[in-house]
Each structure stands twice: as structure tokens, then as C-alpha cells.
Amino acid sequence: MKFLHLVWRNLTRKKLRTILTIGSIFVAFLLYGILGAVKLALVGGVEFADANRLVTRHRVSIIQPLPVSYQARIARIPGVNLVTHQSWFGGIYQDPKNFFPNMAVEPETFWEMNPEFTMPADQKEAWQRTRTGAIVGVTTANRFGWKIGDRIPLNAPIWPSKSGGAWEFDIVGIFEGTKKVADTSAMYFRFDAFDEGRVYGTGQTGWFQIRVDDPQRAAAIVAAIDEEFANSPAETKTEPEGAFMQGFASQVGDIGTIVTAILGAVFFTILLVAGNTMAQSVRERVEEIGVLKAMGFTNGLVLAVVLGESMLIACVGGAIGLGLALLATSGGSPVPAMFPVFYIPTPHAIVGVVLIVALGVIAGVLPAVQAMRLRVAEALRRGG
Amino acid sequence: MSTAPRNGVLVHIEGVDKTFRRGSEEIHVLSGLNLEVKAGEFLALMGPSGSGKSTLLNLIGGLDRATRGTVAIGGDRVDQMSDRQLAGWRARHIGFVFQFYNLLPVLTAESNVELPLLLTHLSKAERRQHVETALRVVGLTHRTKAYPRTLSGGEQQRVGIARAIVTDPTILLCDEPTGDLDRKTGDEILSLLQALNREQGKTIIMVTHDPHASHRASRTVYLNKGQLFAEAPE
Numbered sequence: 001m002k003f004l005h006l007v008w009r010n011l012t013r014k015k016l017r018t019i020l021t022i023g024s025i026f027v028a029f030l031l032y033g034i035l036g037a038v039k040l041a042l043v044g045g046v047e048f049a050d051a052n053r054l055v056t057r058h059r060v061s062i063i064q065p066l067p068v069s070y071q072a073r074i075a076r077i078p079g080v081n082l083v084t085h086q087s088w089f090g091g092i093y094q095d096p097k098n099f100f101p102n103m104a105v106e107p108e109t110f111w112e113m114n115p116e117f118t119m120p121a122d123q124k125e126a127w128q129r130t131r132t133g134a135i136v137g138v139t140t141a142n143r144f145g146w147k148i149g150d151r152i153p154l155n156a157p158i159w160p161s162k163s164g165g166a167w168e169f170d171i172v173g174i175f176e177g178t179k180k181v182a183d184t185s186a187m188y189f190r191f192d193a194f195d196e197g198r199v200y201g202t203g204q205t206g207w208f209q210i211r212v213d214d215p216q217r218a219a220a221i222v223a224a225i226d227e228e229f230a231n232s233p234a235e236t237k238t239e240p241e242g243a244f245m246q247g248f249a250s251q252v253g254d255i256g257t258i259v260t261a262i263l264g265a266v267f268f269t270i271l272l273v274a275g276n277t278m279a280q281s282v283r284e285r286v287e288e289i290g291v292l293k294a295m296g297f298t299n300g301l302v303l304a305v306v307l308g309e310s311m312l313i314a315c316v317g318g319a320i321g322l323g324l325a326l327l328a329t330s331g332g333s334p335v336p337a338m339f340p341v342f343y344i345p346t347p348h349a350i351v352g353v354v355l356i357v358a359l360g361v362i363a364g365v366l367p368a369v370q371a372m373r374l375r376v377a378e379a380l381r382r383g384g
Numbered sequence: 385m386s387t388a389p390r391n392g393v394l395v396h397i398e399g400v401d402k403t404f405r406r407g408s409e410e411i412h413v414l415s416g417l418n419l420e421v422k423a424g425e426f427l428a429l430m431g432p433s434g435s436g437k438s439t440l441l442n443l444i445g446g447l448d449r450a451t452r453g454t455v456a457i458g459g460d461r462v463d464q465m466s467d468r469q470l471a472g473w474r475a476r477h478i479g480f481v482f483q484f485y486n487l488l489p490v491l492t493a494e495s496n497v498e499l500p501l502l503l504t505h506l507s508k509a510e511r512r513q514h515v516e517t518a519l520r521v522v523g524l525t526h527r528t529k530a531y532p533r534t535l536s537g538g539e540q541q542r543v544g545i546a547r548a549i550v551t552d553p554t555i556l557l558c559d560e561p562t563g564d565l566d567r568k569t570g571d572e573i574l575s576l577l578q579a580l581n582r583e584q585g586k587t588i589i590m591v592t593h594d595p596h597a598s599h600r601a602s603r604t605v606y607l608n609k610g611q612l613f614a615e616a617p618e
Contacts, residue, residue, distance in 0.1 A: 002502050009490040072466055291486045294447055295500045295547075296475020377439075377448040380482075 003301075007308040013281070018313065021277040025317025025323075025359065028270045029352060033325020035259050036348035039344040040181070041339030042255045052081075052114070052215050052305065056225055059235040063088075065204035068195075068235050072206060072229055079221045081213050083129070084109035087191065087206040091154030091167060093144065100140045102154065103206075104194035113209050116182040121150070122174030131193040134169035137184030139332070143176045148172060152187075160199045183341050208237070234284040267355065274363035276312050282367040289371050290379025303372040310364020318356030322349065391521075394555065394587050395444055400453030402439055408578040411607060413439045415610040426581040426588045428601035435607045438559055445478045445557045446470040446591060446603070457555070471593035475503045479548030481577075482561035485540040487532040487547075494519065494528040497546045504551065518546040522576060538569035549586070556580065558590040562597050574600045 011018045056074065060066030068085065075083045095182040111117070119135060127133045128226050136146060146152065153166040161167050169189050177184050195202055212221050218240055282289070289302060297305075310320040326344055333342035344352075396547045402414040408529050413436040421427050431437050434476060441515050442448040443559060446462045455463040457477065465473060479500075487496045494515050501511040524544040532540055548556055558577065562570030578600050598604045606613040 002508070005495065006488075006499070006502070012589065094416075131545070174436070280493050287486065288488055291480075291488075292483070292499070293471065294445070294478075294480050296471050296473075296478075296503050298471040300468075301503075375448075377442045380442075380447070380486075 003305060003308065007305055007312055010281070010285075010305075010309050011312060016279075019279060021274055021288045021313055022317040022320075024270055024273050025314060027064070027149065028266045028322040029318045029321025029356065030325050031266060031321075032263055032352055032355070033322050033344050033349070034328065035263060035343050036344045036352075038339065039255055039259045040345055040348070041333070041342045047064050052211050053241040054210040054212060054218060054222060054225070054238055055241055056210060056236045056238040057206070057238045059226075062207065064234070065201060065206060066208070068203050068205045070118040070229065070234075071205075071208060071237070074210060074225055077221060077224050077228060079212050079214065079217050079224075080210055082109060082113055082211040083208055084113045085191070085205040085208045087194065087204075089154070089156055089189075089194070090158050091156045091187075091249075093152065093154055098144070100143075100187060101183075102134075102189070104191040105188045106191050107125075110188065113211060116177055116179050117184075118178050119173045126172040127190070130170055130172050131190060132168065132170050133172035134187055134189035135173040135175050136171055136187045138174055138176050139183075140186040140187060141171075143185075146171055146174075148174065150291075159194070159201070160243060162199055178308030180343065181341055181345075209241075223295045244331050267359070271359060271363055274310065274313060275366065277313070278306070278364050278367040279370075281309065282306060282371050286374060286379050289374055290376050293374070293376040294380065298374045303368045306368035306371045307361065307364045310368070311360035314356050314363065318352070318359065322352045322356070392422045393420045394423040394425075394458055395419065395589070396454065396456040397440075397444070398454040398456075400443065400450045400455060402436065402443065402448070403424070405452045414443075414450075417610065417612055419605070419612055421587065421589060423587055424585045426578065426600070426602045427590065428598035428604040429589060429591045429607060430595070430598055431607035432592070433593075436610050437607050440607065441557050441589065441591050443561055444555070445480060446474050463558065475500060476549065476555040479549045479551065479553035479556045481541070481556060481561045483556040483563040484566075485532070485537075486541055487540055488501055489532050491541045492529050492531055493524060493535065493546075493594050493603055497542055497550050500547060500551045514550050514554070515546075518550040519543075522546045529581070536569075537565050538572060538608045541565060541569075541573050542576070543582075545573070551582065554587065556586050556588045558588060559594065560591055562592070563596060567596075570594075570597065 026268065037143075045114055056066070056070070058066055065087075066085075071083050074080055084106050089102045089104055091102045092098065093100070111124065117137075123135070124196050126371075127135055134152065141147070150171045152169050152171060154169065155166050159167075169187075176182075190207070210221075210225070220240040222240075226236050229236045279368060292302060292305075293299075326349065329343050333339045386446065397417060397419040400414055401412065404411045404413060409598050417440070419440075429437050429440065439448065444462075445455070445472050446465065450463050453463070454461070460473060462470070462473070462478075487493075489500070490497070498511055501514055501589065502535045504511075515528075516525065519528055522545050524539060524546065527535060527539060530539075532543070541564075545561075556577070558600050561577065561614045562573050565573060574597055577588055577590065581588050581602070590597070590602075592598055606615065
């Protein structure tokens, strides 16, 4: 610690250069943090998908419906523990810009199938009792200022109601996530009321959620389900939930690769910038390094001082960048409609800290070794 | 390592050669050089440019290695030490004063003086006390917070001397300490070195071009073409 003052003061030698280098590192780590949250928002569902859950959809496309009657047949397949289904509603609240996912589901099986959501027991009971009842995630409730007892009108262009007007739902519960990654932007309402109220499509649903006893047997169960409906008018495609979500995410491209490529380019550039700063800094003070060695600074200590400078630059820039990214994402998503789950996952932040340290070491190691190897007499001669 | 003088001799150099290689050419800077310096002596080392004065000073200070021969300071064989041992030995026994002061521009006068103490186990308070004492000896207690760029040449050299004496080294090695100063300021610096020698018994070896400076020393030796002479060669 007693050398920290020397390390710090060496960085103030060329203030502008140090500030610009720290600024570059700050921007790189701010970008790293924000892109981590964006990546989670786009593909987080894949990473955190429940290994025990499968999804069965129409073989042709997710928008093709399946008969609700499949539910009982799937339930009979050995290894299947629970089956429920969901239907995409596509309801619009006031304006298409106010997008949030809304689905018709079975309240009886919903909670057992989706333990990542939770809601007080009295609200669950109210949902069972109320045919027009809907539950809404806390993100969307906060977004629109909805509370229990509110009646919400939704227009559904793909599902006109028999009444001819907007669909109306009574908010009977507001659910939260039991995991940070849980998407609490959706609204769920009862399938029975939806099925009864729609003009066409009665007895059809969007997809089935299936819980299996043993994820190790998932492949066999997937095959058995699709076999069950082979050569029928509505053939199925069953896949693990993670693969199902990956299919959704892939519509925007391979997010993981894109983010990694961007960050790779950024960090490579930053490495060159920081490395150049350190190399210049050592070149400029060959004589000073000679003086330090003449005083008795060992080669190892000189190495440590130069590496310390590099580490300090990386730590200051990286900590501010990553810290600001954490702060910016701690308040939730700035665009809940687009990115309902938006935060920097802990492993991503830990990798960020490791990257800060690695950047400091790699950028400083060559100049530090150069300084360490300087012969004292030669350094003093070169300086003089 | 004792660094205790043997029979009053602190620096013992015997049969020292120093050869530099420039491409395929070998340059013999010192040849079979012998020198003894007694503890408490103030030795001036004179000679023309390129005669090997600074090289000899570097060998005594353990900054460079002799090609052949013995360099012993007290009981310590400097020529046989590893780089790491030499660094530790220098920190304990040698104080360097340079022609161009060689202060770190980013540190204040007191932080510059404190630098060698960072290599000791002294506490912060003890280091501060030592720094104050050293700056008092050189008469610079009023400029402790000043950066080198705001100090005059004489003041910078005083800081350089304070830095050299702050660890109470066995020997002060001064490489043209007045070479960058005007006569009056140079005289002040020489008086300071003389006082350190006479009042505190510091052994000083000073390289200089200036006969006026050498008169302040208790003995002067002359180096020419790698050889030492007790009197200036013709």
C-alpha cells in the first residue's frame, strides 16, 4: 500500500492521456454491462429455461392451433407429469405501442406448471372464481398503473369477441417472479372464458406446456408425444422449453455471437489503447526507473509498480463503467415492452471483474517486463 | 553483510577491468584499476570525459559489474552479489547524488526524499520524521510540498542530497553534483557535502570535472585512459 501513492502519481504525469485511456476503458465496460443485460433480455429465457418442461406446438408453425383434446392424450404418455396449455391472444391496450404479452391459460394448472411466478393465495382464489378475471405481472401493472379491481379493455385483432367489442378483463391478481429472470410483463386470463367468447377457433389452443418426471428421459418423451400425433391433421413438434425459446430468440439472430463479437472487437481495441499508454509511459521514464533501481528498488518491485499502474487504470475505468451499467440496469428495463427482463446477471458481472483484472495485467505486462529488465547503469546513461 | 571498514579502508578495489562491447569492438574503460578509500574520506575523482569516472562510480555503487577484479565495500564483495542482493545492498549502504538531480517530477520534495524509505520497514510516522530531518540538514524545510519544477537548480540538488542521506547510507556517491549549477550555488552544495563529511563522518566519493570542486575534497585522484593517478597527468 505504501507504493500506491507512487503508482497513482505516475499516472498523473500525462493527465490527458490517462483520462482518455480511463475513458476508453469506462466506455468499454459500460457497453459490456449494458450488452449483458440486452443479451439476457433477448436470450435469457433460453439460459434459465426449466429443464423439466417441454413445449408442444403445431409442426408447421407456432401460429397454427392445436386441438385442446390433445391435452388428455399427452397426459397419458408415460413420464408426463403435468400438461397445460396457453393461447396467444395478441390483445392491444389502447395503442399498439403499449405492447405486452397476454395469453389465455388454465388457472388450475398454471401455478404448478410455472413456479417462477407467485401471487397471494386470496388472489389465486379470486382468479378461480372470476371468469373474466385476469392476472397481470408486476412490471406491466406498474407500467400502466393497474391495480386489483380495475377493468381493462383489450382489442384483439386476431380473436374478435362474440360481443363485437373489446374484450374486458377484471384484474384480480398481480403476480411477481420467484426468480429474478422471471418475465413479469405478461397478462394471463382464463381460457374457458376466452374459448366461450371468441367467434371462431373454439376447442383450439396455441401450445402445450408439459412437465416431465425426469429430464434425462425428455428425448424419449418428446419422441413419444410427436409419435402420438403423427399422420394426424395437426401434427406436433415437441421440444425442450430452452429450444423453444431459442427459436423465438433466433428470429433476431444469434444474439450471443453478435454480442460476443462486438465485445471482442471493443476489448481488443481497448487492450491496444491501454497497452500503448503503458508502453509510452515506461519509454518516457527510463531514467527515473534507473534512479529507482539505483536507490534499491528490486526488479520485481519495478515490475509490480508498472503493473500496478496498469491495474489502477483498468480498475478505475472498468469499475466506473461496470458500476454505472449496474446502476443503469438496477431500476429495471427502460423499455419493458421490448425487454421485460433487463438486468446484468451476476455471472456476467463476475466475468466483467475478471476482464478488468485481465485487461490490467495484459496491458501492463510487456512494459512492466521491459522496465524490470532495464540495466541500471544503462538506464541512467540513456536518460542522461 | 557487514560493510565494516577493514583497517579503516571502506572501499577496496583491486585489479578491476571494465570492458564495454560496441558491435564487434571492445572498449577497455578501466584496466587493472586499484583504489582504496578510507571510511570518512571525501574523495574527488577527476579526469577528462570518457576516462571512466562514472563507470568507476557505478562499480562502487553496484550499478554495474566489473569485467574482472575485486570490488569490496567493507566486508561485502559487491562484484559477487546477485541483482537482488545488490538492490538490497544499495538500499542500505549507498546514497546517489546525480548531476541533473533526477527527482521524480510527479512527487513533491518530501515524497522524493521519502522514496528510499519505502524500501525499509519504517512506519509512515517514522518515515515522515526521517524526511523532516533530511530536509532540515539540507536547509529545505520550507519547501517540503514543492514540486521539482517549482524549485531552483540548487534547491533541487538539495532535495537530491536529502534523498541520498535519508537512509543514513554508508557512502555517498556524487556524480558531478555541481555540474549543472552556477558557481555560487555549486559552492553551497559543496559546502553541504563537506559538512556532511566533516560533521557526520559520511564517506563521499565525488566525480567532478571542476578543480575548484575537487579542492573541497580531502583527497583527489585522477583517472585517465582507465588508469588512476595520484596527481593530474600531464
